Amino acid sequence: MSAAGYTPPPSFTTRPQLTGTFGMAASTHATATATAMAVLERGGNAFDAACAGGFVLHIVEPHLNGPGGDLVGLFQPADAATPTVLMGQGAAPAGATIAHFRAEGLDLVPGAGGLAAAVPAAVDAWLLLLRDHGTWPLADVLSFAIGYAEDGHLLLPAVSATIGRVADLFREHWPASAGLWMPGGAPAAAGALHRNPAYAAILRRLVAAGSGDDRIAAIDAARAEWRRLLGDACDVLARPHRHSSGTDHAAVLTRADLVDPPAGYEEPLSIPFRGRTVFKAGAWTQGPALLEALRILDPLPDDRLDPATTAGAHTLVETLKLVLADRDAHFGEGADAAALLADDVVAARRADLGDRASSQWRPARLADRDPWRPPLRRDGAAAAGTGEPTVARSGATRGDTCHIDVADRWGNVVAVTPSGGWLQSSPVIPSLGFCLGTRLQMTWLDEDSPAALRPGARPRTTLSPTLVHDGATRIAMGTPGGDQQDQWQLPMLLRMFVGGYTAQQAIDAPTLHTTGMVDSFWPRTWDPTGVVAEDRLGDEVLGGLADRGHRVTRAGDWSLGRLSAVGVDRATGILWAAANPRGVQGYAAGR
Incomplete structure (x- = not known):
């Protein structure tokens, strides 16, 4: 059942969400x-x-x-x-x-x-x-x-x-x-x-x-x-x-x-969100940015977390711009992302959300360190990275x-x-x-960057799978997409845990992402107000974003995200799997 004020889940999907008790793969x-x-x-x-x-x-x-x-x-x-x-x-x-x-x-x-x-x-x-x-x-x-x-x-x-x-x-x-x-x-x-x-x-x-x-x-x-x-x-x-x-x-x-x-193996970071626990790898990946985004959004009204509305899509985009600025200013080998998940920092970032598209690069200022500022190379190609390489x-x-x-x-x-x-x-x-x-x-060729090139240090990566504890259920999920990986996972998680969507409904639903972050890939460009969105979000939402100052690039009906997920309910033994229909390539199987 969808939350009050949230767009109801669709009555159909491109494929069934698979269920069974034996095994699932996607x-x-x-x-x-x-x-x-x-x-x-x-x-x-x-x-x-x-x-x-x-x-x-x-x-x-x-x-x-x-x-x-x-x-x-x-x-x-x-x-x-x-x-x-x-x-x-x-x-x-x-x-x-x-x-x-x-x-x-x-x-x-x-x-x-x-x-x-x-x-x-x-x-x-x-x-x-x-x-x-x-x-x-x-x-x-x-x-x-x-x-x-x-x-x-x-x-x-x-x-x-x-x-x-x-x-x-x-x-x-x-x-x-x-x-x-x-x-x-x-x-x-x-x-x-x-x-x-x-x-x-x-x-x-x-x-x-x-x-x-x-x-x-x-x-x-x-x-x-x-x-x-x-x-x-x-x-x-x-x-x-x-x-x-x-x-x-x-x-x-x-x-x-x-x-x-x-x-090797490492301990994950985690945060609570609406009764669940979400786990990500540390700040040598971009994963903590998703955790910070969920913390910022958690107390907001449900209708502001709905990607299918102008207000919701705007809130998600502006939140993502903030947490990705924090990624670029603070993440790297040896960095501690915990400070960015602290209550006072999260509250301050939430207060930074406005009604208009921000054109500024705005990282958080932390008590123990100033944000590093990368070179901001303007990019007019808002659709970069929206699909295959x-x-x-x-x-x-x-x-x-x-x-x-x-x-x-x-x-x-x-x-x-x-x-x-x-x-x-x-x-x-x-x-x-x-x-x-x-x-x-x-990496950056600047010693002051937390993601500087250093012999023996890991480059900060965009690779960012997710694991969620949802009561007795364990959910494993992820997507390709470089800088978009956590951007595409965020709407999926919100639709599932706020809107009441199944994983397959959430994967099928139209999505979007911002280009208002410093690209992790050469030549490291930045498009401060760019938004790439699937046309299925509709003229009202996309026009509303444009009215708020976002430069919207329409990417076609089925082009963004290659999400997949599996889940296991340890209390009942029921398993499920869901996969992306875009590109006619991803599949789930199970029984």
Whole structure:
């Protein structure tokens, strides 16, 4: 039942919200969902299933994530009282100093090219999760990805389109990438069967490294072998190659940076909201911004939390602008987000909400530190980042992300957002069959920034899954979208917990986001009054936003957000799953 003054939930959805008692999976690609469900059907738990699906995502969504990238996860074993953060974000290499980048003639970390590579951590994080919480042998978990890499999978139209946009870059500067993604000299066609035998061979070497009856020892051996194999990337990228800056640079990642396992576990942050508890990773991600937004909005009347009204949409946008300014001014490796969640700070931020669109960048001032101010580079392209990765004519790339959620009949839940290592990130390493990521582009070449480039420090990431305690129910959810990840999750959570929507109704509902934050991706622009919205919000709402001073870009009816979610009610044993219809790609499965 919807709250008083809140737009009622729709009477239909694009697909049913799945329910059952056995197991549920949802992700941004149907094949990854099917893989996870196949593992559950064969007796694996949620962690086995998520890991198998995660390796398949490397194959089926290579423009959105890769083995050379990173991930952030939140998970909760059935017998645990609270969730845990799966930390799969690698640190900056020892040679990644501000002085070195400045000496290279750069004022920003490039958005493409090996110089922007952090230590790859996604594969190590998947293996760590499997070792400690899964039950399957590594060979069984990797068998699905090995099969798709060896036998082929059908390329998405978006993959083919991405290759087409960087075809000249591949031909002229990255020949190994052209060899993998442009057979015969032309971009691989949508629907073509694409194979990656080099990556299949790497996965087989991981299995071989960990042979034996001791499952845990076998996975640890595979983790060590993985770091050794990554040394080939250091050798290849040490040669200068083209970056998004239009200039050539050598990477600084070395074998010495790969000695220690990069993945680990951390405690999450949490806040109460309308009788629930919402969990996020710490301030090395953007996750605490969502917590701050929910704290600001919590005491407001229900009708001001409704994205389907002008007042509600305006309130959400202005709140997001405030918390994203706090992100850019205060978040980074080692930062403590707790101060931004304190009652006095939250109350002051709530008082900053006005009736007109703010055109100012307004971070909170904290008692113990002044806000750092990033360079505010104006951007007139309000729609940037609204869908699949956009690729500039220069060869500069913007990557997106993928996501997977799993819940099993024992009550385990997991949400993981993998990203980085996009096929357009940097040159393919021929012996590996993939490229490295570019997460260092989210750091600043300014020592005063909390997100400054520092050797050994993690770059602040946009990856931001969510886990919610709703009474006896555990909800795992997330979305791709870079800076939009928490922006798209906020309306979904409000519709569910204030408006009474089901997860599927909330995912289907039209959404919006602001561009009034400093872009986390190169070239780090800012559009202070920009709002990107789906047309289905309606002329009254979109016109009302424009009347309040927002510069509205209409993004079509079904274009924003790739949310998915699963839930398990531990009291009844009932499970559910929901997935995004946009792009005709994401699916949920379960029974």
